[in-house]
Amino acid sequence: MTTFPPVDEQMSILMRGVDFGDDLTRTNMEKELRARLEKASATGKPLRVYCGFDPTSSDLHLGHTVPLRKLRQFQELGHEVVFLIGTFTGTIGDPSDKESARQQQTLDAAMENARTFTEQAFQVLDRQKTLVEYNHKWLGELSFGDVIDLASNFTVQQFLTRDNFSKRHAKGDPIWLHEFFYALMQGYDAVALNTDVQIGGTDQLFNLMAGRKLMEAKGTEPQVVLTFPILVGTDGTLRMSKSTGNSIGIHEAPGVIFTKVLSLADHTFRNFAELVTRWSQTKIDEMLAEIEAGRLNPQEAKAQLAWEIVSIFHGDEAANQAAEDARRMFEGDIPSDAPEHAIAGAIGLLDLMNEAGLTRSNSEARRLIQQGGVRLNGETVEDAGEEIAHTAGKDQVLQVGKRRYLRIVSA
């Protein structure tokens, strides 16, 4: 028999950040969640909570960590968490986040991605308290008759009302039949797992609700659903996603994460602070107020944000190092993790830049020089034909733009 913190306390933690885009839904879900928590306290039986992730990429990015953080909170309160990997759903492609159909993938590819994916998830989740599941285990077992049975709970109109489907329909773009089944499959996950609560992004509301509907049809009490705002990507507008190329992967090097966060647009601060940090709402509100009042430099705020995020995934030490490197770079100093390149004799600047991977072609290197973006030992280079002398035992520093450095070591 497990004991839980007081229901009010649990509610305040669990409802933080929840966003349905609809007050009525919020009120209902809040009521249902409270009832479930009370029941759990009375019976000593923890709630079963889950969130599904499609293994479409081998790496998790900050966007994935939003629901993971919420699962973690449930774990800390003593509830049971299922980390569900959409090995089956992932092969179909979720239409939720796209206005066009997503690429399908094979089960093998999905399983391969799932491996690294899960490992990374444990940077947020408590490994000991997490049950990992794969939905191909039950979805792959359904017969055609079973599928028809599930489908009979929905109408085509319900699907066509969905924003992303109606837009595509209006534009005359294709809507594949199998995309409709995505919601059914995800809904069936809830039935198969017999869950109490499901977490997801606001874009998942339709799919989560499908789960409720199917559970009702099967005679089980429908799950509570909690949805959270979408994290924007580095472009500041679009949803963070690896395929859009605007993501910050949690596996990326501390220095990379740090500089990516530092160069986010100022207006994304709230979104990131509320969704991916461990900070309290009070702290976030205070920071925003300070920025508003002009007492806190937005860049300083972003530096703290960057430190916090690096610290979550790589620890305090890595965060300190990344912050120090960023500061040095900003002041025009070479960072500690600058790559080195050894030269054996004198070498043409263009060749050196290409060899060291700073540029991909002579044209690109020339262009940078023409634009005044290349410095050698602090001096702006003006002649693209310049040669780098071989100075035995003495390092030289090549800088391209504000962020790229190369330490030239003479062999």
Place this chain on the structure above:
RNA sequence: GGGCGGGUGCCCGAGUGGACAAUGGGAUCUGACUGUAAAUCAGACGGCUUUCGCCUACGGUGGUUCGAAUCCGCCCCCGCCCA
């Protein structure tokens, strides 16, 4: 089964015989400015050489033409509509 439309540079998307390495937007990069690497403004953005020039590129292939991303044949792929 029938009718129609489409495949262009990292992405989106103009361009229907020469003025096209190819308009525009996004992304990216550089510079200026700024208490930020944000915002804003300016520039760059296939490759080789940088002076002229040359090479590669608009699904594939074969043609027509002095000359094609643009016209024609065949092939591959994709979408919409009607049945």
